[in-house]
Amino acid sequence: MTDSRPIAEGLFTWPSEEPHLIGSRCDACGLVVFPTAEFCVKCSQQRLSAVELGRRGTLWTFTTQQFRPPSPPYMGDESFQPFALGYVAIDGQCMVEARLTEADPEKLRIGQEMELQIIPVRTEESGRAVVTFAFAPVD
């Protein structure tokens, strides 16, 4: 994916061989959130530091998206393929909501180990891929 751009700046380290999600840790209470934030929703103060999240975690829950979401806001390719999404618990940090690379709910299991991947969500007219973060089962 050399010819690609991230879906938004500042969500994950990119380009990178081993990308990480970028979140914020509150300097006062230690709450970790994703993506980065300008204030803490727990203690309301505004001193936070950027933090790279761990690349691995466990699947806390999941669901699937079987039909093409209303567009806008959805911007995926016209040829829709169902996908799964879930919350992945990253040890010592937080749970992140993300798309999953495995779309079949029968092949997903709460508690299974997952790893961060960067996946294409659509192709621009120029042929450049727009990429986002997702988690893949570790087998």
Place this chain on the structure above:
Amino acid sequence: MKAAIVGVGLHPFGRYDGKSALQMGGDAIRLALADAGCQWSDVQAAYAGSFEATNADAVVSQIGLTGLPVRVIFNGCATGNALLASAAEAIEHGEHDVVVAVGMDKHPRGAFSADPEASGHPDWYGEAGLFLTTHYFGMKINRYMHEFGISHQTLARVAAKNLRIGEMNPKAWRRKALSEEEILASPMLNYPLRQYMFCGPDEGAAAVVLTRPQLAHKFAQPPVYVRAAELRTRRVGAFELMCTSLPLDRVDGPTQEASRAAFEEAGIGPEDVNVIQLQDTDAGSEIIHMAENGFCADGDQEKLVAAGDTEIGGRLPINTDGGLIANGEPMAASGLRQVYELVHQLRGAAGDRQVPGDPSVGYAHLYGAPGAAGCAILSR
């Protein structure tokens, strides 16, 4: 007791091409006034809610321009609770003697769609296909099934119950009973939730007339008292809709908090409730909300639902008009539809769907994006 409900009106939920939300709101008010045996000119203030109508206070154009104050409130799916609470408080504080609360909406077909930014979400969240409220309901019940042993069959049983009751309710939108097999064979939308396990957005309105308990005898109907109406938003750590991240440790959500506050305010407990309306955005939500509102322990739903305890004739009659699954959800009207049903049940006027045993205490619960819940307790 804060206030007495002396009139209720419902513009049935469904699809009404060519009729506006405001027109339905006007109709609901007229029905509520007729029920109470009073006139629009008797009403001293109103509280109005709508997602789709521009300026819900414009509902006066559908009933009469009397100059009364109309305050507009919108809390998403919990709007009905906020309308009821505000109207009851205006009565309790002695501000007015006769107050109307009205909710009305008219949603387009299909899943709710909106601008992520207007809801406080970044554009990428919508672009990537994550900005859908239904994801939350799928993920919440999936986790709940895993933790507490709830089966897919129980999801189907709940949907079948609400559709079966809908068939008995002439004012319901979906009036065709479906078997558990048909429900389990319907298309998967958001695992583990299938098409017939979800409610759909639709159109409709509901209105309530309230007065001071001391004045209730002047109206045509026996009073039903508002014993509590509590609304809560989410705390850090609650698992709520459309969170890009969550802390690792869970805390109770707004439903648990609003429910506890309502029972405390009313001075009664869940065991004292005879008829229950719960937010059944989907079959999973009804199951989870049984426990979150204190009516059973987590996991007990599996046997309670199978035993028929949540049917109209059961120990915990839930969604006795078919709930959202059979009525659909015009957001701002949904909560007052629950009040309409409870008032009929407590008057003993619910016809074929009457809960036996002369019920005297009713409970109504709402929940919705981005994480707000309202719980109300009514009694004779």
